[in-house]
Amino acid sequence: MMEKEKKEEKKEEKRKEKLPLRRRIEITSRGFRLLGKYCPGLARDKAFHELVASLQPFVIVWFSARIIDEITGERRADLLALYVAATVFTGFLCAVAKGLINRVCSEKEAQMWACFGKIFSDKQMSLDFEDLENAGIQRQKKQVEENLYMFGNGMAQLVWGTATLVRCFVNLAASLSMSIGLFAARSRSERMNHPVWILILLLCIFLGGRSYYGASVRADKIFREWCKRTVWFDRMSAFFGNELFMESHRAKDVRIYEQNIMAERAMDKMLEWNRHSGRSVFFMALYPALAGVLVGLANAVCYLYVVLKAYFGAFGAGSIVQYVAVLSRLGDGWRELMYLLSDNATYCAYLQEMFGYLDLPNRKYQGTIPVEKRVLCQDGDNEYEIEFCNVSFRYPGSETWVLKDISVKLDVGKRLAIVGRNGSGKTTFIKLLCRLYDPTEGEIRLNGIDIRKYDYREYMSIFSVVFQDFRLFSFPLAQNVAAGREYDGDRVKKCLEDAGFGERLSRMPAGIETPLYKDFEQEGVEVSGGEAQKIALARGIYRNAPFLVLDEPTAALDPIAEAEVYARFQGIAGNRTAVYISHRLSSCKFCDTILVFHQGGIVQRGTHEELVSEEGGTYSRLWNAQAQYYTQFR
Numbered sequence: 001m002m003e004k005e006k007k008e009e010k011k012e013e014k015r016k017e018k019l020p021l022r023r024r025i026e027i028t029s030r031g032f033r034l035l036g037k038y039c040p041g042l043a044r045d046k047a048f049h050e051l052v053a054s055l056q057p058f059v060i061v062w063f064s065a066r067i068i069d070e071i072t073g074e075r076r077a078d079l080l081a082l083y084v085a086a087t088v089f090t091g092f093l094c095a096v097a098k099g100l101i102n103r104v105c106s107e108k109e110a111q112m113w114a115c116f117g118k119i120f121s122d123k124q125m126s127l128d129f130e131d132l133e134n135a136g137i138q139r140q141k142k143q144v145e146e147n148l149y150m151f152g153n154g155m156a157q158l159v160w161g162t163a164t165l166v167r168c169f170v171n172l173a174a175s176l177s178m179s180i181g182l183f184a185a186r187s188r189s190e191r192m193n194h195p196v197w198i199l200i201l202l203l204c205i206f207l208g209g210r211s212y213y214g215a216s217v218r219a220d221k222i223f224r225e226w227c228k229r230t231v232w233f234d235r236m237s238a239f240f241g242n243e244l245f246m247e248s249h250r251a252k253d254v255r256i257y258e259q260n261i262m263a264e265r266a267m268d269k270m271l272e273w274n275r276h277s278g279r280s281v282f283f284m285a286l287y288p289a290l291a292g293v294l295v296g297l298a299n300a301v302c303y304l305y306v307v308l309k310a311y312f313g314a315f316g317a318g319s320i321v322q323y324v325a326v327l328s329r330l331g332d333g334w335r336e337l338m339y340l341l342s343d344n345a346t347y348c349a350y351l352q353e354m355f356g357y358l359d360l361p362n363r364k365y366q367g368t369i370p371v372e373k374r375v376l377c378q379d380g381d382n383e384y385e386i387e388f389c390n391v392s393f394r395y396p397g398s399e400t401w402v403l404k405d406i407s408v409k410l411d412v413g414k415r416l417a418i419v420g421r422n423g424s425g426k427t428t429f430i431k432l433l434c435r436l437y438d439p440t441e442g443e444i445r446l447n448g449i450d451i452r453k454y455d456y457r458e459y460m461s462i463f464s465v466v467f468q469d470f471r472l473f474s475f476p477l478a479q480n481v482a483a484g485r486e487y488d489g490d491r492v493k494k495c496l497e498d499a500g501f502g503e504r505l506s507r508m509p510a511g512i513e514t515p516l517y518k519d520f521e522q523e524g525v526e527v528s529g530g531e532a533q534k535i536a537l538a539r540g541i542y543r544n545a546p547f548l549v550l551d552e553p554t555a556a557l558d559p560i561a562e563a564e565v566y567a568r569f570q571g572i573a574g575n576r577t578a579v580y581i582s583h584r585l586s587s588c589k590f591c592d593t594i595l596v597f598h599q600g601g602i603v604q605r606g607t608h609e610e611l612v613s614e615e616g617g618t619y620s621r622l623w624n625a626q627a628q629y630y631t632q633f634r
């Protein structure tokens with residue numbers, strides 16, 4: 001990289017790091033609002049816990065100082081008894097209160113990470129589908145998540161920072177008020193009473209705190225750099241150390257193709273990185289340690305002053321204990337305040353990154369028109385008509401047209417088949433139909449209105465889709481079919497039977513309650529690819545939507561199961577509008593219209609009979625190729 005570019009990059013980095021105070025306040029308050037929404041009460045409980053915890057030592061020190069003064073002075077038994085009782089009682093009270101709040105806090109803090117996970121899953125769910133496939137956005141999400149989960153950068157720092165803020169406030173307020181007597185008390189030596197001592201002591205404490213602040217800023221900078229590189233290390237070790245060997249769908253290929261050699265090389269690289277990272281860790285520890293020396297010197301000056309003042313008769317032994325303790329706490333409070341300022345700058349930078357991801361716009365959710373609810377039943381009109389008008393499409397970031405000038409109307413209640421060679425744009429057509437992507441050119445209309453104007457969720461609800469690359473979940477079978485926790489058991493069974501899963505269902509150990517896969521349940525059942533496809537088909541049937549879209553729904557089925565599904569297809573589709581993608585042309589015979597896709601365009605359309613009779617056409621070539629395959633090997 002050119003020297004100039006490097007300088008620019010560094011400048012940009014610095015700009016990012018130096019957030020103005022106003023922006024930091026905005027970010028911090030937004031962070032607290034988010035915390036309040038996802039982890040209600042956590043910051044408040046944490047603050048209360050810290051208030052009790054940091055007040056307790058001051059109370060104990062104050063009473064202890066009075067007890068020592070009394071023992072070394074007048075030794076009044078009644079007052080001594082009162083002080084001892086008060087010390088024991090407040091100590092007991094604080095311990096109980098701390099214990100109780102601690103219990104609540106640890107429970108909430110344990111849930112905190114799950115709550116943070118919810119922030120990300122909510123955003124991921126509301127992201128436009130095309131953004132899910134956008135590598136840049138997914139990298140951005142991964143970076144933000146890893147920052148948070150590996151070191152608590154951002155949101156968790158905000159929680160911990162709340163505790164530090166309270167502790168700092170208590171330390172400063174209580175120690176300042178409890179050290180007034182140190183300066184007010186007169187000693188026999190006039191030199192020791194000079195007000196310049198106040199300045200010297202405060203300066204020592206200030207310098208100690210300042211050096212600690214400087215050290216934390218430097219250490220944090222190294223830490224942030226280290227975090228960035230550690231994210232890479234963590235990703236690599238998660239993949240090569242765990243996923244590659246543990247995940248069952250990869251395990252077969254790893255063994256057969258001896259991928260462990262690749263993993264060993266990657267592991268060597270990681271170990272080398274680990275050795276280098278030791279330098280960063282050393283400096284991260286060195287700066288605070290050097291600052292610790294200065295803090296120690298500042299404390300020494302304070303102690304010396306307290307002891308000398310007592311030596312010249314300003315106060316008794318009890319007060320020495322009190323002043324030594326509170327001056328050290330004053331230093332703590334000042335250091336915490338400085339640290340808090342540097343920490344706030346750090347977590348604001350992380351929060352800003354996170355908000356950058358959370359603020360990614362959701363273009364899909366801008367439509368407002370409700371999709372009319374028409375009951376899908378014998379008497380319902382089910383009048384949803386969709387029309388593609390001169391639709392062309394390119395995937396984001398790609399120059400290649402995947403669909404070109406597509407115009408087609410999906411007639412109500414009719415069956416439409418789409419055929420064509422691999423890569424001709426069939427699945428993309430379905431993605432556009434379901435508004436997972438918007439057309440690059442042209443318009444898709446529902447009952448004459450551009451689908452972008454409809455409420456996105458409502459629009460999605462009119463489709464039942466079985467994608468080629470469907471996914472089932474590690475939940476009970478019935479919940480998979482109903483795609484939710486609540487379900488109608490009889491309907492689930494009927495849908496499974498319609499999808500050809502009836503016989504297998506009778507062999508499921510707990511019927512429709514049987515858990516799928518073993519991720520969560522030991523007694524979970526592993527299903528074959530074909531069986532999984534039948535369950536996915538049942539899920540599509542269960543969702544009683546006006547449009548049924550099936551993308552290669554029988555690709556994994558054996559020929560008998562496939563024939564059964566075709567035989568039942570008219571019954572399954574009922575009075576819905578059905579769109580059906582298949583490579584097996586014989587299965588398209590029952591469709592009212594067949595569209596033949598080729599290189600992103602519709603090259604033929606018609607019924608099976610019409611298209612077969614168009615000699616030399618793509619459809620008849622595909623048909624003959626398949627027919628030949630069957631007759632040749634008879």
Ligand code: ADP
Binds near residue numbers: 133398402423426427
């Ligand atoms: P078909 O379903 O007919 O096999 P697709 O619609 O899946 O075809 O794909 C059409 C073309 O679009 C292919 O060339 C494919 O490589 C490309 N394509 C599919 N998905 C994406 C994507 N997410 N990003 C970029 N190109 C894609």
